[in-house]
Structure formats: C-alpha cells, structure tokens
Amino acid sequence: MDYKTILTVLSSSADAKRTIACAARVARAQDAHLEVLVLGVDRTQMGYSYLGTEAALVQVGIDRAEADISALQAEVTAALAAEGSDLRYSVETEISQLGAISDLVAQHARYADLVVQPLPYGANTGSEAEAVVEAALFEGKAAVLVHPVTGPGQNVQPKRIVIAWNQTAEAMTAARRAMPLLKAAELVNIVMVDPASSAAAPAEPGALLCQMLSRHGVRAEVSVLARTLPRVADVLNQHARDQNADLLVMGAYGHSRLREAILGGTTRYMLEGALVPVLMAR
Incomplete structure (x- = not known):
C-alpha cells in the first residue's frame, strides 16, 4: 500500500511551519495529497464556572478559539504557499472543545494513510497535542510519523x-x-x-x-x-x-x-x- 493521503493536525503555531515542511516532503515523495486540519481549541472548563455564567464563558472560549485559529490559518497558508505549486493540498478548519478533540481527529485520521505530527510532549506543547497523536493511533487506526522539534527533519526518502x-x-x-x-x-x-x-x-x-x-x-x-x-x-x-x-x-x-x-x-x-x-x- 502506498501513502496517498497524508494528514497533519495543527493547533499551535509553535511547530506549524516545520510540521508542514515535513508533511509536504513526505507527500511529494509519495505523490500524495496533503490534508491539513487547523484546529482551534476551546479550553473552557464548565465544571469550574459559577451558576448562570456558562453561556458567557462558552462565548469567551469560542471567541478566543476563533482568534487563535484565524492567526494559525494565516501562518499555515503562508507555509503551504512557500512549498510551491507542485504540492497538492487542502486545508480545513475546525473549532473543538478539548474533550471532543479525539473524536474529531479520529474521523479525519481513519481516511488517511499516514498522519504527520510533532512530538506531543515538550515545553511549548499543550494537552491537545497528546490527544491528537493518541486519537490518530487508537481511534483513527492510522500510522503516525512524529518528528523532533530540533535535529534532522523527515528526509524526502529515508535511506x-x-x-x-x-x-x-x-x-x-x-x-x-x-x-x-x-x-x-x-x-x-x-x-x-x-x-x-x-x-x-x-x-x-x-x-x-x-x-x-x-x-x-x-x-x-x-x-x-x-x-x-x-x-x-x-x-x-x-x-x-x-x-x-x-x-x-x-x-x-x-x-x-x-x-x-x-x-x-x-x-x-x-x-x-x-x-x-x-x-x-x-
């Protein structure tokens, strides 16, 4: 089986450029289509709110997630444009609460041959990074290629x-x-x-x-x-x-x-x- 659909899920600008570069190299080498899911995370914790404030907190969380996803999408668009016209790709944006990320990622990962992500643990990573990798592995049943933040990136073709x-x-x-x-x-x-x-x-x-x-x-x-x-x-x-x-x-x-x-x-x-x-x- 060849890799014809490559998926990467981005929720932070910290590793976005490097992750897109790694995923794009794999997609080119495999003559595959790159799917990019840009994820805005609503981190509202309703269990810690006072009675009657839930609606306001939900709206604040959504507004913050929309602002984050707008900035991240602009960065992703620039990074993809820099890869050149020979890369076939599509971009989708979604806003999700932290607890619903696994189901959302799994739905996308099930139809991908390979998922490319940065290492999910580190100083600049949130808990959603772990949720993305584990959802792709467990619920999505996909192969996941994780790359270090520093050191060598993914070669076009590993020798x-x-x-x-x-x-x-x-x-x-x-x-x-x-x-x-x-x-x-x-x-x-x-x-x-x-x-x-x-x-x-x-x-x-x-x-x-x-x-x-x-x-x-x-x-x-x-x-x-x-x-x-x-x-x-x-x-x-x-x-x-x-x-x-x-x-x-x-x-x-x-x-x-x-x-x-x-x-x-x-x-x-x-x-x-x-x-x-x-x-x-x-």
Whole structure:
C-alpha cells in the first residue's frame, strides 16, 4: 500500500511551519495529497464556572478559539504557499472543545494513510497535542510519523531505517504500515533489545521478520543489543544515532496508556525525546 493521503493536525503555531515542511516532503515523495486540519481549541472548563455564567464563558472560549485559529490559518497558508505549486493540498478548519478533540481527529485520521505530527510532549506543547497523536493511533487506526522539534527533519526518502522489533502485534503492524518506506530504503536495520529476557524469544531473533521483508525486496539486517542503558528508549535512540538512521519504526503502546503515563514506557519516552523521526502504529 502506498501513502496517498497524508494528514497533519495543527493547533499551535509553535511547530506549524516545520510540521508542514515535513508533511509536504513526505507527500511529494509519495505523490500524495496533503490534508491539513487547523484546529482551534476551546479550553473552557464548565465544571469550574459559577451558576448562570456558562453561556458567557462558552462565548469567551469560542471567541478566543476563533482568534487563535484565524492567526494559525494565516501562518499555515503562508507555509503551504512557500512549498510551491507542485504540492497538492487542502486545508480545513475546525473549532473543538478539548474533550471532543479525539473524536474529531479520529474521523479525519481513519481516511488517511499516514498522519504527520510533532512530538506531543515538550515545553511549548499543550494537552491537545497528546490527544491528537493518541486519537490518530487508537481511534483513527492510522500510522503516525512524529518528528523532533530540533535535529534532522523527515528526509524526502529515508535511506537508513531502524525497526524496533519485539515480536508484538503492535511492532508487526508498524512494520507493515512502513512498507512503502522500507522498500525504498537503502538499508533496514531490525534491532532487538535484550530479547533473551523474553520467555518467547526465538533461537534466531528477528530472522522471520528479516525473511518477510527480503521477500518484499527490502535489504534488511538484524542487530541484537544488550540493554546497556536504563531505558529501552535510550538504547533505541543511541542505536538510531549510531546507524545514522533517518527514521525509526516501532509499535506504539504495548502497555496501556494509563500505565505508560504513570510509570513510563518506551512509547511515552520516545514521544518525549526521540532524536530522529519515528513512525508508530498499533
């Protein structure tokens, strides 16, 4: 399956220009249509209002969201115009309360082949950034490409790709969703971190995935790493850097979102501090 519809959801000007640039490069490389959803967020918290003030607060929230979305749309329009006439794109604007973002994003993500977003955790990101990524992954069932705020952007075509492999259904889904990129890459490195710690570890870790990819014409190799750093995410980041990787592919949320939010987990840590673009799916 090729990527023919690329979606990006923008709710803040902080990363808008860079995100559009990343999404546009992917869209051009895949000969795809770029859909941009410009989101105005009504942050009104009705549960904390005094009796009789609800209508006024709602109107204030809507007015503020409309002002934000107007400014953001102007920035998005300028960024898209700067990409040139060869980019096929469309722009849609929506205003949503914070609690309704997931349903809205899911409706759009279900019809996209790939969703491109900035990392959802950081100093300048709001809670809606997390809601957008998780809605695309869980309710939208889409592959999501997240890019770091700093460091290298998404290449037109990643030449070196690392797959974080742990034999889970989430990891296999991510590998399948990344197939258009894997087939065009010069080298795909399948990495397993401390596979011997799993009771279901095979005698030859990663061999079956490597075989499957090779039948698709993918040039793949396998690396087995010890867990030499406190977190698996740290090992993956270091390995991606050592491999000079343009992209990391991994399954998302093998544990529950609540558990990862409280205790941490590889997905959560990568969404906070990935050093290269990461394609996630589940």
